[in-house]
Amino acid sequence: MRAGVPLLALLLLAGCSHRERANPFDPRNPITRGGPSGFEAIAGDGRVDLRWNPVSGTGLLGFHLYRRTALDTVYRLVSNVLPPASSGYADLGALNGLEHRYRLYFVFADGSDRQPPVEDVATPGRARPWIVDGGRGTLERITPDGRHVAATYSGYGSPTEVAVDSVTGHVWVADSFGGRVAVLDPGTGVTVNIPGLGTPSALAVDPLDRVTWIGDESGKLYAFDPNGNPSGNTIEPLNLPIGAAVDVFDRSVVVCERGASRLKRFAPDHALLDDIPLDRPSRVAIDSVTRRAWVTSFEGRTLSRVPPSFTTIEQTIPGFQGPVGVAVDAKRGRIWVADAVAGQLVAFDRSGTLQFRVSGLPSVREISVEPESGDVWAVLPDQSVIVRVSTDGLVVRRLSGFDQPLGVAVDPGRP
Incomplete structure (x- = not known):
């Protein structure tokens, strides 16, 4: 009986570890790496449409979206906190031919951006x-x-x-x-x-x-x-x-x-x-x-x-x-x-x-x-x-x- 106790403890520990890594906010999650999933920057004519997967979780306020171009020295916040159920944002007025880099973060109850973000790049144009x-x-x-x-x-x-x-x-x-x-x-x-x-x-x-x-x-x-x-x-x-x-x-x-x-x-x-x-x-x-x-x-x-x-x-x-x-x-x-x-x-x-x-x-x-x-x-x-x-x-x-x-x-x- 006693020989089985450590084995049971190890199985329980392994189960907990597996559940943690299934958590989309866990940096060890092999799919999300702890950041938002499904993020894409879709270039259009004078615009970039951002897409991602909605998510829910305890303490999650939503998302912060940032943008940077060659005209910027840092990433700039594009909008206020986007709700957890949101799955997209239209960045209108983007300059055609200019590369736009985007970062999307989770935002939790303390208002801070959770690392790591996810990134994508888009260059809008007419074609x-x-x-x-x-x-x-x-x-x-x-x-x-x-x-x-x-x-x-x-x-x-x-x-x-x-x-x-x-x-x-x-x-x-x-x-x-x-x-x-x-x-x-x-x-x-x-x-x-x-x-x-x-x-x-x-x-x-x-x-x-x-x-x-x-x-x-x-x-x-x-x-x-x-x-x-x-x-x-x-x-x-x-x-x-x-x-x-x-x-x-x-x-x-x-x-x-x-x-x-x-x-x-x-x-x-x-x-x-x-x-x-x-x-x-x-x-x-x-x-x-x-x-x-x-x-x-x-x-x-x-x-x-x-x-x-x-x-x-x-x-x-x-x-x-x-x-x-x-x-x-x-x-x-x-x-x-x-x-x-x-x-x-x-x-x-x-x-x-x-x-x-x-x-x-x-x-x-x-x-x-x-x-x-x-x-x-x-x-x-x-x-x-x-x-x-x-x-x-x-x-x-x-x-x-x-x-x-x-x-x-x-x-x-x-x-």
Whole structure:
């Protein structure tokens, strides 16, 4: 009997220790470390939204939130004590482009801040990057600084492409294996569905005519307005129209007809304007300054430049292993290419001269340029991550936690 007493005491002691560490205020708690949990600083346009998990406990008054920027020498209190049941705070009037650092503390009955705090960082901005995750069947809005997912919209089958109307902010999603395209108004949360399609994949938005062109792998090219109404007759037959881009100068649309090895241009009234041979074109982007079209060919392993006259291919650039995405930074005169097989982003100037390569990006696929900063956003499906690359070729942000990010588009935001 006596031999069992010390063992019982040890078991009781161990039980007490376990309960203490389950206490969210205990610094030895492996999840909270004694501080608030779930803390995130979500950057927006001129604001930062702070989120955390509510909590209750004896003697707990609530939370203190502090902020510090490069303009401050110390962390400054943002608000009075926030109640224990609170789970967020909107820091309005934040300066875009300026890094904001936040700390959140527990506050107990004596009014003091309980150590340790939790911290996060946010850099607000106008841009709204959007990605589609084919594995999860979701549309995700990324914060302008690329640190967090700001919002998630579910209910898609297997989305593969996304495009943004730069005037209205409407987001178009090609739900390829769901046979539909969806148009989301982020301001209202209302989605308009365009069902009855085959395998929609290519999207090209004309923000001035308020029309979006949809390339369907079943061999058709559609045009719809944001309300889901068709604009003009369907263009068919086409052989695998998997890439498209709008020339904002004359509102024409350029289409990559991969199966026929043709590059075609159609007028706003759907009339065929031009048709030139190009080996298995994959994606196309149009320089809004020069009106030249830049076209990748995954199988051909090339990047081609087509003049506005659309009479010939004026330059073919070899040396790729398998290029897919292409995007033009018209403001800086730079053309970005995603070489998926090489795992590189490749930058050229308008003459086609190589500027630099950004390596270490396995399976990099689709890309989109943020007009104001010139940074490029890219999806890496096999790595389940997205990256943001600066104009000088530095990977400034890498965000993980996705399943299979397949498409990306950056809304520049409203001035």
